[in-house]
Amino acid sequence: MRILAFDTATTATTVALADGETVLERRDDPPPGARPRHTSRLMPLIAELLEHAGWSWQQLDRVAVGIGPGTFTGLRIGVATARALAQARGLELVGVSTLESLSLNSDGGTVCAVLDARRREVFAAAWRQRRQLLQAATFDPAALAERLGPDTLAIGDGAVAFRSVFERSGARIPDDGSDLHRVTAVNHCRLGLLADPSDPDAVRPEYLRLPDAEIARKP
Secondary structure, eight states: OOOEEOOOSSOOOEEEEEEETTEEEEOOOTTTTTTHHHHHHHHHHHHHHHHHHTTOGGGEEEEEEOOOOOOOHHHHHHHHHHHHHHHHHHHEEEOEEEHHHHHHHSSSSEEEEEEEEEEEEEEEEEETEEEEEEEEEEEEEHHHHHHHHOOOOOEEEHHHHHHHHHTTTTTOOOTTTTTGSOOHHHHHHHHHHHHHBBBBGOOOOOSSSOOOHHHOOOO
């Protein structure tokens, strides 16, 4: 099966193609503090990757898209693009948890995938030997740290942002520049190949909280 996967839940735009053992990735990682470039880079990255692989749209079977949690605008762009491509090209569509995909950067043990949710909160979920221990939710970093067992591997930009908080709990966090912290659509391909396809209209973002604009309007 040939699968196209992409994720726009974080500032990065990551796209991958997989066909059996062959996996290719293209990504756009804005510099620190820069705005995401999902709108301008997602479709060009997909086109570049298809051209590099020598595949046509007709040779694809499935699309896998990261459904978050993540930024409201990023998820909306990614999911809307995936649904449009699946419907226009007649492709199967699956939604992939961005946190579960991130956790696959670890090869075992207990891993907590942590994404920076801004407003001094994080999105997180944890697994031990691929069995889920902590369901995806929004956490105060200190409260999450209390739930992490000693020697838990915490990865993701949220683990980097609140390194001191998590390390006090005994969690292990790779160096800031480690690839273990990067969401990659390569892992989306792995999960997307195992999932059952969904009706495109049923694939929706998992925001886990209200958009920042709505939070700001609350009294």
